[in-house]
């Protein structure tokens with residue numbers, strides 16, 4: 001594997017230099033996973049290529065030549081663009097593939113490429129843009145060294161948890177789509193605060209810091225959610241009044257139904 005790596009020009013090739021690719025490779029370069037000059041990005045947009053170039057990354061418009069000159073190839077294009085990319089790569093000698101494309105199963109990727117390459121399938125989420133991402137990662141086809149690379153890549157921009165491919169739809173339902181649930185809750189809390197006389201700025205500061213602080217304390221304290229809820233609730237107090245109202249409105253089952261809907265949709269979109 002060591003010799004094999006040194007034969008290739010780049011450690012990592014990236015197809016598609018958009019929002020997710022930028023977050024992942026810039027975060028990983030900052031964390032010291034690799035030097036920018038070990039990475040080459042294939043991207044049609046000249047301005048995006050120039051921006052990557054200023055940060056020390058190599059760029060290209062030739063996906064096929066890139067695929068043949070890297071140890072790992074990350075597919076970070078939109079799923080609907082993938083058939084055209086696959087057409088370009090057909091018959092090429094492919095390295096270990098890493099796909100973050102939503103809804104594209106390893107089987108679909110392999111069929112489109114008509115190749116037997118090893119594939120890691122990953123479902124990351126948007127907060128990887130600020131180093132606080134969460135990724136579900138299926139690396140079951142990879143060697144230990146390859147697994148370490150892929151897990152290291154996504155751990156550099158947040159956290160990564162290994163799951164079998166058949167659980168990636170569940171990951172989508174919890175953490176892939178999850179940031180939107182947090183924003184919905186935040187928006188509702190800000191609106192409720194304004195209804196109680198706070199300015200938008202005040203309500204937003206209170207809501208945002210409460211979600212951040214609540215998550216940080218949950219993570220650091222190691223307490224269960226029941227214990228944490230109990231720690232904020234005194235008998236006959238304000239929190240209990242709010243929690244009873246949430247319960248009466250079916251909050252937990254609403255969350256459960258929402259996650260089921262996301263997972264169902266992920267399955268429908270998978271190919």
Ligand SMILES: NC(=O)c1ccc[n+]([C@@H]2O[C@H](COP(=O)([O-])OP(=O)(O)OC[C@H]3O[C@@H](n4cnc5c(N)ncnc54)[C@H](OP(=O)(O)O)[C@@H]3O)[C@@H](O)[C@H]2O)c1
Pocket residue numbers: 015016017018019020021042043044045048063075076077078079081084085100101102123124125126176
């Ligand atoms: N955003 C998320 O929260 C999220 C979460 C999980 C997974 N994902 C997955 O991540 C992938 C990338 O999403 P994104 O939000 O980063 O999308 P994006 O910002 O649109 O990035 C895709 C990039 O691919 C480029 N591109 C288009 N055609 C290409 C081609 N033939 N060869 C090479 N590059 C090409 C696009 O360039 P132009 O703009 O010039 O067309 C664009 O820069 C998607 O498959 C998505 O399902 C996203």
